[in-house]
Amino acid sequence: MTVDPNMLLAIVAMAIATVATRIGGLVLIRFVTIGETQRRALEAIPPAVLMAVIAPTALVTGPAETIATVVTALVAVRLPLLAAVAAGVVTVAILRMALGA
Template sequence: MTIDLNTMLAILAMAVATIATRQAGLLVGRLLRLSPQAEDILAAIPPSVLMAVVAPTAFATGWAETAGCAVVALAATRLPLLPAAAAGVLAVALLRAYGL
């Protein structure tokens, strides 16, 4: 296997850009004082994005996947995103295992 120099440079440039963007966000975030309303709005963004990604699955697949999407939606109201997604995956796996 050979490594193409252009590909490696592109990967490194993307990594640097990603790290710089995240670090800049952290630095700017420390300087800003947000109102409680703005903090509530920002807290609602991750579950909204998760639902935007998961919702098409609910309408394009079978009952097990639709129920799994509902589990994700309910779990996302109380849990962080990763456990909510894991709960949905577990629900789909169990429903498929039992033939639903």
């Protein structure tokens, strides 16, 4: 196996950019006063990003995955994240067996 130096350099550069962005945000946020509106907007970002990543896959892959996504979302309203994920995995497994997918 050979290592392409350009590929390695690209991976290292992306890692450095990621770490610098995270650390920069933590350092800079100390100098910013966040109001209630900004706090609510910042709290809405993680679920929005998660839906942007999950929705295309859940709605395009098949009926088992789509139904499991709905089940996971419904369980997540009441139970902890681990229970919601477990419910989704079990649902998709059962539906794939039942539907022959």
